[in-house]
Amino acid sequence: MIKRTTIQKRITLLFSLLTLIFLLTLFMHRHIEQDRLKFLAQEEQRTKEAVFDKILSLKGEAIKTIAYDYTIWDEMVDFANGASGIEWAVQNLDTSLDTYKIQASWVYNPSVTLVYGASKLNNEGMKILPLAPETIKTLLDSKNFCYFFIHMPQGIVEVRGSIIHGSADIERVEPHGYFFAGRLWDQAYLKELSELANASVTLHSLEENIRSTQLPLGQIEFIRDLPGWNGAAAARLKISFVTEHIRRSAQITNQVTILLVAFSLLSLALIGFGFWQWVQKPLHRISQALEKGDSAPIGPLMKEKTEMGDVAVLIKKFFEQQRILQAEIDERRHAEEGLAISEKKYRNLFESTREGLAFINNEGYFLQGNPALLTMTGYTLREIRGMKFKHLTPDSRHWLLQKFNEEIEQRGYTDEYELECIRKSGTLVPVTLKMWAHLNPDGKILGAWAIIRDNSEQRVLQEHLIDAEKAKIVAQIAAGVAHEVKNPLAIIMQGLEYFVRQVNYGEDKIVPALITDMRDAVLRADGIIRGLIDLTKPGQISLKPDNINSVIENAILLLRNNLNRSNIMVAEDLCPSIPRIALDRDRMTQVIINIFNNAIEAMPAGGTLAVRSLEKIAGSDRKVVVIMDDTGPGIPVDVLNHIFDPFFTTK
Numbered sequence: 001m002i003k004r005t006t007i008q009k010r011i012t013l014l015f016s017l018l019t020l021i022f023l024l025t026l027f028m029h030r031h032i033e034q035d036r037l038k039f040l041a042q043e044e045q046r047t048k049e050a051v052f053d054k055i056l057s058l059k060g061e062a063i064k065t066i067a068y069d070y071t072i073w074d075e076m077v078d079f080a081n082g083a084s085g086i087e088w089a090v091q092n093l094d095t096s097l098d099t100y101k102i103q104a105s106w107v108y109n110p111s112v113t114l115v116y117g118a119s120k121l122n123n124e125g126m127k128i129l130p131l132a133p134e135t136i137k138t139l140l141d142s143k144n145f146c147y148f149f150i151h152m153p154q155g156i157v158e159v160r161g162s163i164i165h166g167s168a169d170i171e172r173v174e175p176h177g178y179f180f181a182g183r184l185w186d187q188a189y190l191k192e193l194s195e196l197a198n199a200s201v202t203l204h205s206l207e208e209n210i211r212s213t214q215l216p217l218g219q220i221e222f223i224r225d226l227p228g229w230n231g232a233a234a235a236r237l238k239i240s241f242v243t244e245h246i247r248r249s250a251q252i253t254n255q256v257t258i259l260l261v262a263f264s265l266l267s268l269a270l271i272g273f274g275f276w277q278w279v280q281k282p283l284h285r286i287s288q289a290l291e292k293g294d295s296a297p298i299g300p301l302m303k304e305k306t307e308m309g310d311v312a313v314l315i316k317k318f319f320e321q322q323r324i325l326q327a328e329i330d331e332r333r334h335a336e337e338g339l340a341i342s343e344k345k346y347r348n349l350f351e352s353t354r355e356g357l358a359f360i361n362n363e364g365y366f367l368q369g370n371p372a373l374l375t376m377t378g379y380t381l382r383e384i385r386g387m388k389f390k391h392l393t394p395d396s397r398h399w400l401l402q403k404f405n406e407e408i409e410q411r412g413y414t415d416e417y418e419l420e421c422i423r424k425s426g427t428l429v430p431v432t433l434k435m436w437a438h439l440n441p442d443g444k445i446l447g448a449w450a451i452i453r454d455n456s457e458q459r460v461l462q463e464h465l466i467d468a469e470k471a472k473i474v475a476q477i478a479a480g481v482a483h484e485v486k487n488p489l490a491i492i493m494q495g496l497e498y499f500v501r502q503v504n505y506g507e508d509k510i511v512p513a514l515i516t517d518m519r520d521a522v523l524r525a526d527g528i529i530r531g532l533i534d535l536t537k538p539g540q541i542s543l544k545p546d547n548i549n550s551v552i553e554n555a556i557l558l559l560r561n562n563l564n565r566s567n568i569m570v571a572e573d574l575c576p577s578i579p580r581i582a583l584d585r586d587r588m589t590q591v592i593i594n595i596f597n598n599a600i601e602a603m604p605a606g607g608t609l610a611v612r613s614l615e616k617i618a619g620s621d622r623k624v625v626v627i628m629d630d631t632g633p634g635i636p637v638d639v640l641n642h643i644f645d646p647f648f649t650t651k
Contacts, residue, residue: 014270014271015271018267018270018271021267022260022263022264022267025260025263026260029256029257029260033249033253033256036249037246037249037253040243040246040249041220041243041246044220044241044243044246045220045222048197048199048220048222048239048241049222051197052197052199052224052239055193055196055197056193056224059193059196060158060160062100062101062102063100063101063102063158063160063181063182063183064147064160065100066096066100066102066105066160066181067145067160067161067162067179067180067181068145068162070096070179070181071162071163071164071165071179072164072165072166072167072169072170072172073164073167074166074167075088075092076107076164076177076179077164077165077166077176077177079107079115079116080107080108080109080110080115080164080176080177080178080179081109081110081176081177082109082115086116089107089116089118093105093107093116093118094118096118097118097120098120100181101183102120102181102182102183103119103120103121103126103154103157103182103183103184104117104118104119104120104121104126104127104129104157104181104182104184105117105118105179105180105181105182106118106127106128106129106179106180106182107164107177107178107179108133108136108177108178108179108180109177110175110176110177111133112133112134112136112137112178113133114128114129115177117129121154121184126152126154126182126184129150129159129180129182130150130151130152131150131229135229136161136178139161139229140161140162140163140175140178144162144163144172145160145161145162146159146160146161146162146229147159147160147161147227148227148228148229148234149185149226149227149228149234149235150228150229150234151234151235152184154184154186155184155185155186156184156185156203156226156234156235157182157183157184157185158182158183158184158185158226159180159181159182159229160180160181161178161179161180161181162178162179163175163176163177163178163179164176164177164178164179185203190202190203197239197241198241199239199240199241200238200239200240200241201237201238201239202237202238202240203235203236203237204235204236204237204238205235205236206233206234206235206236208236210223210236210238211223218242218243218244218246218247219240219241219242219243220240220241220242220243221238221239221240221241222239223236223237223238223239224236224237224239225237279308282301282304282306282308282311282312283308285297285298285300285301285312286298286301286308286311286312286315289312289315290315293319293322294319295312295315295316295319298312298315298316302316350370351370351371353370353372354372355372355451355452355453355454356369356370356372356373356376356377356431356450356451356452356453356454357369357370357372357373357449357450357451357452358370358373358449358450358452359438359447359448359449359450360389360435360447360448360449360450361446361447362445362446362447363388364388364389364390364401365385365386365387365388365389366384366385366387366388366389367385367447368385369381369384369385373452376421376423376429376431376452376454377392377421377423377424377429378423378424378425379424383424389401389450391422392421392422393419393420393421393422394419394420394422394428397419397420400417400419404435404448408435408436408437408445408448409445412436412437412439413434413435413436413437414433414434414435414436415434416432416433416434417432417433417434418430418431418432418433418455419431419433421452429454429455429456430454430455430456430458430459431452431453431454431455432452432453432455433450433451433452433453434450434451435448435449435450435451436448436449485525485529486526486529489522489525489526489529492522493519493522493523493526496515496518496519496522497519499515500515517558517561520558521558524558524589524590524593528590541584541587542584542586543582543583543584544582544583544584544585545580545581545582546580546581546582546583546585547578547580548578548581548583548588548613548624548626549574549575549576549578549613551583551585551588551589551592552572552574552592552611552613552626553572553574554589555589555592555593555596556570556572556596556611558589558593559593559596559597559600562597562600563596563600563609566600566603566604566606567605567606567607568599568600568603568606568607568608568609569607569608569609570608570609570610570611571608571609571610571611572611572612573610573611573612573613574611574612574613575613575614575615577615578613578614578615578624579615579622579624581624592626592628595628596609596628599628599630599632602630602632602633603630603631603632607630607631607632608630608631609628609629609630610627610628610629610630611626611627611628611629612626612627612628612629613625613626613627614627
């Protein structure tokens with residue numbers, strides 16, 4: 001018996017071995033190289049830092065020397081204390097600038113007053129050291145020498161200072177003044193430092209972020225703080241080096257890496273050959289057979305005693321079974337496609353219709369409902385599925401449910417009925433309902449489909465139509481009554497005018513006031529009659545500029561007797577500077593009187609009627625506003641929506 005060989009084992013073993021060798025080699029190489037390069041970089045940085053610090057020290061010797069030598073000099077003592085003139089400073093201090101390669105020097109007397117300032121830059125700003133006398137004394141009273149950097153208009157300046165002593169005072173015990181020497185760290189000086197250190201030396205402020213997040217291979221950089229007079233850093237130096245031997249080491253590392261990559265490619269090629277010979281080639285034959293639906297390409301493969309040979313045999317059996325199953329699959333697919341099209345069509349109809357649709361089982365529970373039904377009732381689909389149909393109808397309508405069941409059992413559908421549906425919020429919605437039976441193939445009733453139509457808008461339209469008809473009839477009656485009343489009012493007005501002309505009242509002031517009130521009342525009644533007549537035909541509005549405060553006061557005067565009888569106090573707050581506006585005085589008077597009468601009726605036990613006028617200005621928009629408020633109970637919520645309906649009343 002021939003022993004079967006597992007292709008998967010061959011490939012897995014070979015690939016695992018090569019991968020392990022490659023990973024171990026690469027890991028060891030990278031680890032060793034990283035440690036070596038890191039060590040070289042650290043050693044190089046320490047060396048460069050020591051060299052640069054030594055260069056700074058050597059460059060600072062000149063300014064350090066002048067600060068030391070010039071401060072233990074009897075002639076300097078005499079100059080600081082005023083014994084010598086400016087000529088001495090010019091000959092000795094100005095000429096020392098070039099000798100010691102500095103740009104400025106400053107001499108102070110014992111009271112810390114600047115005696116002389118020398119500057120090589122011919123700039124007055126360099127002749128004054130920007131330090132307060134107290135700072136100078138603080139720097140040098142506790143020690144004989146100081147060293148710091150300070151910002152000046154020309155840039156950052158290196159300063160060295162010392163106390164001035166006589167030549168006999170070797171120990172520098174008795175100070176006779178103060179001397180400072182300054183060197184400007186300009187671009188020329190930074191370039192000189194860069195050339196000496198064979199590096200890039202740049203000067204930066206403290207606010208700059210000068211630390212590099214990632215340095216190129218072979219580059220080294222470090223930072224030196226330049227101390228200020230208060231001990232804090234005044235500026236920073238950034239020193240960058242490029243080390244060729246580290247860069248060369250990196251190149252060698254890259255070359256070794258390339259060799260390792262070449263080795264890995266060779267290994268992958270070997271793996272690829274094995275994969276093609278033992279996996280890809282058989283799979284290609286199998287793929288051709290599957291694409292063509294023919295077992296001829298896998299004929300040689302079926303002879304092999306491997307997993308691929310077994311697969312080839314199974315594929316041949318599959319082709320034989322496929323021909324048998326294909327016919328059944330095609331037939332079933334056609335049936336499913338037809339069913340899916342039908343289901344999609346009826347689902348779209350169910351979801352998009354504006355009328356509520358629901359399916360109710362024989363126990364009265366909702367099993368399905370479309371979006372229109374859910375919007376109408378306020379419930380979600382999950383909530384309504386746990387409810388019976390009777391839960392959405394008032395108790396007074398439950399007798400219809402039995403009638404629905406009887407009609408469905410007798411003829412398979414119901415008549416159309418009008419009833420109320422209870423929303424989730426508890427409000428009632430007028431609806432129209434019709435149902436029909438849902439049968440199984442054996443004719444058994446499984447439940448019923450219901451169409452539920454919301455009649456809210458129809459009800460509102462009907463109510464508006466009835467109200468319009470009522471208003472039309474009332475307007476016609478009001479027109480007839482107005483014509484009948486207008487003549488008696490004219491007779492009363494003529495009588496009042498006769499009394500005014502013919503009767504002598506003497507000193508009696510009450511009767512003329514009463515006649516005036518009667519005359520105003522007749523005129524107001526006549527205005528009301530004209531308003532009733534305007535209901536049947538359009539009236540002419542006479543707009544004239546007038547003061548709204550005058551209209552309000554006139555209305556209060558006409559109702560003064562009613563207000564007094566009702567024990568109602570009027571609180572007026574009328575804006576005296578309110579502008580005149582265009583209005584119909586008679587109609588506006590009637591509007592205000594009507595509102596006052598409503599307030600009087602709302603306060604049978606008396607109260608306060610407040611009226612206020614004001615002007616509102618918003619940009620170019622100016623409005624006159626009248627606000628009336630009473631201490632009555634207010635307008636009920638159910639009445640508030642009808643206050644502008646014609647002839648609506650609660651009386």
